[in-house]
Amino acid sequence: GKLDQYGFRNVDKETIYKKEIKICLLGGSSCWGFDLLYSETFGALLQNKLNKIKNKKFKVKIYNYSQHSHVVLDQTITYLLFVQKLNPDIVIIHDGFNDLLFGMITDKNLLSDNLTYNLNHESILEKLYKLNDKNPTEVIKCHNKPDKIIESYIFRKKQLKKLILNNKTKVISALQPCIFSKNTLSE
Secondary structure, X not given: OOOOOOOOOOOOOOOOOOOEEEEEEEEOHHHHOOOOOHHHOHHHHHHHHHHOOOOOOOEEEEEEOOOOOOOHHHHXXXXXXXXXXXXXXXXXXXXXXXXXXXXXXXXXXXXXXXXXXXOHHHHHHHHHOOOOOOOHHHHOOOOOOHHHHHHHHHHHHHXXXXXXXXXXXXXXXXXXXXXXXXXXXXO
């Protein structure tokens, strides 16, 4: 489907109605809708379902500000740059997998300051500039303890939720399950 100039799936630039409920999504690729048509994404399905409710006097518009490989720190930056000025009624945060994955391989010094970031960017630059000829599976090895990874994730998640709540916006937060945790997907 179409993307806006920043890669978000917010292609519907319709007029904001006075009685519109604005819901913004923050998360990684599963919330963005990896490997799905726009109409099949969580945001599109939820918007359609909410707008089919009978006897309501409002319209629901969902804005998807998720991106591939986003960690909570990326979501916080996205919130500050794009979502906050939209002044949504609800923000749905769907994350966790990327923070836990990248937290395993983040530099220990950064993790001690609760900083986890997407290491995919480094591996892409290494390939482009031939800085590292190692096999990616050799580079991605867990060297951080699970308790510190989880502590960092929870710290950043609370920080983001506080930021959103300070703007009098409701927050719905979900921990993203791993798609590979089951043999088959549920209906």
